[in-house]
Amino acid sequence: MATTSERHPVERLLAIMARLRDPESGCPWDRRQTFESLIPHTLEEAYEVADAIERGDYDDLCDELGDLLLQVVFYARIAEERGLFDFHQVVERLCDKLERRHPHVFAGVRFASEEERKRAWEAVKQAERRAKGRDEAETGVLDDVPVTLPALLQAEEIQNRAARQGFDWVEAAPVFAKVEEELQELREAWASGDEAHICEEVGDLLFVAVNLARHLGVHPETALRQSNRKFARRFRYMERRLAASGRKMTDVPLGDLDALWEEAKEGREA
Template structure:
């Protein structure tokens, strides 16, 4: 196993060799690799959702390549190397699991989660470079998908008491924000409309949190469901020798409701 890991590191070093390497790999830097890093992470998720274990093995390899690539770039700049990356995450795992690697005892998942968050907070404080206190929201990556970033920010605030105690008032807030979107739309102020739509999305994420639903995954699943139903509409229209634009909304909506019933039976 370690032999294969070293072989991967050696291959990456060869690809980055100034004289014998690959021109494309030599042109890359941390910033240019960002799109590939994100894409590979999503392809891992896709393989998991499809329960394709052969593809998952392959996609995990592609994701690992991104870690190795970034580590090689850092090594060339004298910053750190793959070994130090491995050591860093190993130390972090041990530090955040005192109930496994030390004598701590947690009676509930809530106690374990609280200790986990405290460990993360201590790590953030250790990174302080000035006398200014670090915000409890610090460390949430701004490049995360918007729904996921929103959820993590809200989780941090909730851990410090800034959240509704239960779901009922959040339902009320959703309706309040929805009405504000309607008012903004009636005003015709596009900037205000966007602002209120953002507020509505934020409070919907909060509602999802209170209902123990991952908003990012819920939206992905609903988007896939929409695609399946729309594909059914396309098939029905095509079977009649027409295009979608040949049908009025009333007919397309009828196909939509038909799709809901047909596809529901197929998954039962």
């Protein structure tokens, strides 16, 4: 009988997870986990993958992809214990779906245009929904957008689906105008002092900003993450400069902070 280390890596991983979940000799923490308790860990691991990619740390990316794969194996093991499905069924369904959704690669189908390929993709997805018992007459295209997605990603997915139904601007110029319109409405709400109205208009402005990003070919989540890192880098530069002079940021006039910020913008924070 092959030892754990002699098995195929995937089979070895599945065996390790089974051992961790063993009711008698497994790890207490691993045994306690459920579908629901793993959700925050899965989201965290997905973001750590994104972070490694954005930092260009590909050695770390290898580790983080392993951590993300562990989440899939963990869910599959819990499902197997409940008699729902197992890891191999997850893989088989994924393989079937990839082949089904790419007939131009696996079935010799030829599409005359990218638009035709997209229509075929949507037709396959609609067929998949029908196969799951979802009545097209009762199910809207937005009904299965995950409500737990981060708001920026959810807005982008909603807009992409609406666009595939023809409800979208054909170019970016009118979206710029819509951003300006929403900004003016936010100014008016702010002047009114109505907090609920202000919140609503802030949401509308963010939603249309996502739409503008789409039309400019920019992924809004990625763009915002880059801006967050840029702000943090410049802010840390200010902290270092102030610490070197024995000052605290809270005691420094705003004008001096602005001057330090400009230094950071000139690239001195590197």
